[in-house]
Amino acid sequence: VEDGYDLWLRYRPLASAVQTRLLPRATELVVAGDxxxxxxxxxxxxxxxxxxxxxxxxxxxxxxxxxxILLGTPAGSPEIARLGLPxxxxxxxxxxxxxxxxxxxxxxxxxxxxxxxLLYGAFRLLREVETGAPTERLDIAEAPKVKLRLLNHWxxxxxxxxxxxxxxxxWDWHKLPDYLDPRYTDYARANASIGINGxxxxxxxxxxxxxxxxxxxxxxxxxxxxRPYGIRVYLTARFSAPLEIGGLKTAxxxxxxxxxxxxxxxxxxxxxxxxxxxFLVKANSEGQPGPQDYKRSHADGANMLADAVKPHxxxxxxxxxxxxxxNVEDRAKQAYSEFKPLDGTFRDNVVVQVKNGAIDFQxxxxxxxxxxAMPKTxxxxxxxxxxxxxxxxxxxxxxxxxWEEVLKADTYAKGKxxxxxxxxxxxxxxxxxxxxxxxxxxxxxxxxxxxxxxQANWYAFGRLAWDPELSSRTIAEEWARMTFxxxxxxxxxxxxxxxxSHQAVVDYMTPxxxxxxxxTGHHYGxxxxxxxxxxxxxxxxxxxxxxxxxxxxxxxxxGSDAVAQYAPEVARSFADPNRIPEKDLLWFHxxxxxxxxxxxxxxxxxxxxxxxxxxxxxxxMRATWDGLRPYxxxxxxxxxxxxxxxxxxxxxxxxxASVAYFQSVSGRPLPEGAPPPP
Ligand code: GCW
Numbered sequence: 001v002e003d004g005y006d007l008w009l010r011y012r013p014l015a016s017a018v019q020t021r022l023l024p025r026a027t028e029l030v031v032a033g034d035x036x037x038x039x040x041x042x043x044x045x046x047x048x049x050x051x052x053x054x055x056x057x058x059x060x061x062x063x064x065x066x067x068x069i070l071l072g073t074p075a076g077s078p079e080i081a082r083l084g085l086p087x088x089x090x091x092x093x094x095x096x097x098x099x100x101x102x103x104x105x106x107x108x109x110x111x112x113x114x115x116x117x118l119l120y121g122a123f124r125l126l127r128e129v130e131t132g133a134p135t136e137r138l139d140i141a142e143a144p145k146v147k148l149r150l151l152n153h154w155x156x157x158x159x160x161x162x163x164x165x166x167x168x169x170x171w172d173w174h175k176l177p178d179y180l181d182p183r184y185t186d187y188a189r190a191n192a193s194i195g196i197n198g199x200x201x202x203x204x205x206x207x208x209x210x211x212x213x214x215x216x217x218x219x220x221x222x223x224x225x226x227r228p229y230g231i232r233v234y235l236t237a238r239f240s241a242p243l244e245i246g247g248l249k250t251a252x253x254x255x256x257x258x259x260x261x262x263x264x265x266x267x268x269x270x271x272x273x274x275x276x277x278x279f280l281v282k283a284n285s286e287g288q289p290g291p292q293d294y295k296r297s298h299a300d301g302a303n304m305l306a307d308a309v310k311p312h313x314x315x316x317x318x319x320x321x322x323x324x325x326x327n328v329e330d331r332a333k334q335a336y337s338e339f340k341p342l343d344g345t346f347r348d349n350v351v352v353q354v355k356n357g358a359i360d361f362q363x364x365x366x367x368x369x370x371x372x373a374m375p376k377t378x379x380x381x382x383x384x385x386x387x388x389x390x391x392x393x394x395x396x397x398x399x400x401x402x403w404e405e406v407l408k409a410d411t412y413a414k415g416k417x418x419x420x421x422x423x424x425x426x427x428x429x430x431x432x433x434x435x436x437x438x439x440x441x442x443x444x445x446x447x448x449x450x451x452x453x454x455q456a457n458w459y460a461f462g463r464l465a466w467d468p469e470l471s472s473r474t475i476a477e478e479w480a481r482m483t484f485x486x487x488x489x490x491x492x493x494x495x496x497x498x499x500x501s502h503q504a505v506v507d508y509m510t511p512x513x514x515x516x517x518x519x520t521g522h523h524y525g526x527x528x529x530x531x532x533x534x535x536x537x538x539x540x541x542x543x544x545x546x547x548x549x550x551x552x553x554x555x556x557x558x559g560s561d562a563v564a565q566y567a568p569e570v571a572r573s574f575a576d577p578n579r580i581p582e583k584d585l586l587w588f589h590x591x592x593x594x595x596x597x598x599x600x601x602x603x604x605x606x607x608x609x610x611x612x613x614x615x616x617x618x619x620x621m622r623a624t625w626d627g628l629r630p631y632x633x634x635x636x637x638x639x640x641x642x643x644x645x646x647x648x649x650x651x652x653x654x655x656x657a658s659v660a661y662f663q664s665v666s667g668r669p670l671p672e673g674a675p676p677p678p
Contacts, residue, residue, distance in 0.1 A: 005447065019052075044123065148433070203236060411570065621644055
């Protein structure tokens with residue numbers, strides 16, 4: 001049965017018409033050279049083509065027939081070197097695919113500067129075929145625009161996954177290092193197919209035990225599985241580890257004994273895993289230990305770890321997601337306040353990892369004010385693939401479009417056109433290191449991501465990390481074609497549904513710039529009323545500030561003045577209720593219920609109708625999916641249909657609870673066209 005395990009790498013048999021067209025271009029495979037990575041690339045081509053063509057792709061040692069596929073690097077093969085292909089500008093991970101005569105035979109050449117480039121090229125050629133692209137005259141040259149393309153697993157050592165909705169952690173620590181679950185290989189393969197080149201195995205709310213010898217042996221075993229797929233392993237470092245596993249009395253980053261401990265720990269790790277990538281650190285945030293416990297700065301902490309891994313070529317990814325209960329400043333301002341003054345003080349092997357928005361992966365957030373504000377410190381993007389605030393695995397929300405919106409946002413840091421994408425790919429400030437991290441949505445569920453459509457978010461993350469300027473629609477099309485069907489009668493409606501899905505969730509959860517209205521703690525379902533009083537910033541009323549007069553968080557001069565953290569052009573437009581895009585309105589403004597909206601309606605009416613619109617869109621998504629039954633296998637069709645039914649029911653729950661609550665505050669009647677109260 002089709003249970004989703006194969007992800008987008010299904011390689012279903014092609015229609016016979018397509019096969020006849022393709023056959024002359026896939027007659028034999030010549031692999032010029034040998035290495036574990038090349039063997040994987042070759043096996044993938046054999047698996048893909050034989051499944052799609054219905055007959056094996058024979059191996060040959062030299063090109064003897066028209067329609068050969070030739071794979072190799074100029075360094076490893078004189079035959080490839082002789083072709084004189086323009087590979088220099090493709091870097092260590094790029095590739096070239098070209099239809100050209102070799103030895104007088106029509107050939108598809110996959111060439112690269114490294115073996116992993118060949119693997120990426122092999123996956124790319126297969127994608128062309130799988131998506132039904134014409135393969136007669138190929139001339140593709142590609143290189144990733146971002147260097148670090150990483151998954152962040154919030155996986156605990158007991159195999160629970162923080163904010164994970166797809167089962168338990170894939171890492172079976174108990175059976176490692178001696179038993180290697182074949183799933184580790186499948187995981188590496190799936191990631192390599194979309195260009196992901198690193199994985200942080202452990203939760204940012206870190207457990208120091210991962211750094212003990214017994215666990216490092218297990219990490220070594222995983223690293224060995226991932227290595228030929230071009231994937232490096234990283235770990236989270238608990239800042240207080242010197243106390244917990246080192247027997248020290250302090251973790252002060254300026255203390256010589258602490259510095260020596262981390263240096264020795266890094267040396268030890270690199271003895272076990274020579275190509276270890278480095279550390280990811282969450283410090284002084286949500287109660288985690290950090291340098292501020294010793295009155296030191298984030299730079300002091302990051303630099304100490306950076307010094308420890310530097311001799312081995314390692315890096316430190318230091319998270320900017322910081323906020324503290326004691327801090328009375330608007331939570332949205334805290335990361336900028338703490339990090340902006342540190343610009344230029346970090347070691348050259350430190351990257352600061354910044355969430356897309358200033359609060360916390362809300363259904364929609366304006367871009368984080370740090371982007372564009374730290375020209376001397378490489379910033380990498382952190383997106384959340386797992387849908388903590390977007391209905392977990394059951395609600396369909398394609399995040400490609402949400403991420404595209406952030407990447408296209410203009411920071412104006414160097415005038416118009418200074419997009420977040422250009423910050424991330426390093427062009428704007430000339431960053432020496434570039435990166436994008438995605439908090440993984442992967443677990444032991446058979447379909448990996450908890451739902452079939454959540455696989456699209458893993459896929460889209462990889463594609464955008466490779467090229468932050470890709471269109472999310474194009475990515476959705478690729479994914480839908482590979483995962484389900486190339487039939488335009490399927491692809492068009494399915495992609496339409498995906499592209500509308502994120503806005504639908506925003507509408508029924510947090511329209512018009514509202515945020516953090518989820519039930520406290522688990523974040524599933526509505527809870528705009530008073531929540532966890534332990535900390536004001538865990539309480540939804542802190543964010544919406546609704547009262548009899550109006551709603552929204554005033555972040556202009558008259559309020560927290562968070563707008564001032566943006567470049568003047570952006571700040572001016574955000575600060576002006578008439579210029580700010582309506583989608584961000586209540587993020588920055590507290591407005592009377594009567595405020596006239598673009599539609600001409602008062603804010604109150606608009607808010608209620610947006611809630612209704614979100615539910616309506618989910619209804620349309622269900623109808624669309626119903627019409628796609630002929631193109632989808634029964635199992636996956638039913639899975640998706642059941643989840644859409646859950647989403648529809650819960651979208652109405654969100655609408656009804658939210659409208660009822662806000663009405664209890666505003667005291668206003670429901671506008672015409674609103675559904676009657678339940
Ligand atoms: O989104 C919040 C989550 C926490 C998470 C934290 C973070 C890992 O609710 O579960 O902790 O962000 O990003 O550090």
